[in-house]
Amino acid sequence: MSGSMAMFAIEDAFLKVLTRTMPVWQLLAMVGVMAGAVFWLRLARRGGRLWTRDLWHPMALLRNAGEIVGAICLVTALAVGDLAVTSAILQVLPLTLVLGAALFLGEKVGWRRWLSVAVGFAGVLLILRPGTAAFQPAMLWAVAGVAGLTLRDLATRRIPAGVASDQLSASAYGAMVPAGLVLGALAGPAPMMPGAVESALLAGTVVFGVVGYATLVAASRLGEASVVAPFRYTRLAFALVVAAVIFGERPDAATLAGAALIALAGGYAMWREAGLRRARKPVDGLIRPS
Numbered sequence: 001m002s003g004s005m006a007m008f009a010i011e012d013a014f015l016k017v018l019t020r021t022m023p024v025w026q027l028l029a030m031v032g033v034m035a036g037a038v039f040w041l042r043l044a045r046r047g048g049r050l051w052t053r054d055l056w057h058p059m060a061l062l063r064n065a066g067e068i069v070g071a072i073c074l075v076t077a078l079a080v081g082d083l084a085v086t087s088a089i090l091q092v093l094p095l096t097l098v099l100g101a102a103l104f105l106g107e108k109v110g111w112r113r114w115l116s117v118a119v120g121f122a123g124v125l126l127i128l129r130p131g132t133a134a135f136q137p138a139m140l141w142a143v144a145g146v147a148g149l150t151l152r153d154l155a156t157r158r159i160p161a162g163v164a165s166d167q168l169s170a171s172a173y174g175a176m177v178p179a180g181l182v183l184g185a186l187a188g189p190a191p192m193m194p195g196a197v198e199s200a201l202l203a204g205t206v207v208f209g210v211v212g213y214a215t216l217v218a219a220s221r222l223g224e225a226s227v228v229a230p231f232r233y234t235r236l237a238f239a240l241v242v243a244a245v246i247f248g249e250r251p252d253a254a255t256l257a258g259a260a261l262i263a264l265a266g267g268y269a270m271w272r273e274a275g276l277r278r279a280r281k282p283v284d285g286l287i288r289p290s
Contacts (some may be wrong), residue, residue: 001219001228005235007212012083013242019079021184022198025188028071029180034206043166044170054163055171063155064119064208067172068179069148079139084251087239088127088259089142094266096150098273104154113272116265123261126166126254134254226274230267 018027040050054060077086095117101107124143130137152172159168184191194202200270236259243249251259 003217009238025184032176039170066152073145084243120265126258229270
């Protein structure tokens with residue numbers, strides 16, 4: 001899990017560098033083509049098909065919509081803001097999933113996880129500090145990106161279990177291609193021809209993203225969920241190091257304190273949810289009490 005988070009942190013750095021010369025819409029479309037092809041090849045090796053009726057399921061379409069919104073907003077946040085701050089806000093995703101599952105999916109949430117949600121959002125406010133001189137409106141792109149990814153993950157929970165994850169991933173990346181082109185036609189700057197440096201960065205983005213995805217799946221399958229899940233927050237530590245070394249970012253004390261609150265609250269929420277899920281598993285024909 002820690003290795004997976006390191007891959008994603010490096011992928012974000014590649015994306016941020018690319019946004020200096022390449023329009024966001026073009027970057028999304030090109031990454032969509034390349035990463036979508038990788039997942040399609042993974043699917044084809046297993047004898048699966050990319051296009052099936054399963055992809056017309058309303059939850060699959062909603063998942064793709066959430067992926068598109070999340071990708072556009074987070075890449076924009078990387079382009080106009082700091083990597084460290086964007087990564088810190090992104091870590092609130094497990095808490096927004098708890099909130100969304102309670103509000104829209106009818107899941108029961110105890111007072112401990114509600115408290116962790118409140119603490120996590122307090123951390124976000126500490127980072128954003130609205131109404132003060134430190135407030136950066138550009139970071140609202142990261143908040144909107146978290147909202148999109150929350151929609152994606154909530155919809156994923158309602159997709160039939162028989163749909164392959166590689167098929168969903170290929171579909172989501174594929175959907176980013178027309179979305180990027182439409183965005184470019186409506187409001188985007190002119191495209192640029194990638195040179196050798198941009199092509200290498202694009203390849204690195206896809207490689208680190210796919211390796212991160214593969215190791216994330218391996219960690220989820222091999223490890224005990226209650227132990228493995230909180231290690232998702234190592235992504236924040238890796239992002240802080242990458243941001244400092246490559247981009248010279250130095251988050252202030254309030255930002256670091258907010259990030260710490262988010263990590264502690266989110267790590268507890270994931271640990272608690274994984275423990276409850278394990279407690280509900282059938283044992284000798286009985287259901288353990290939650």
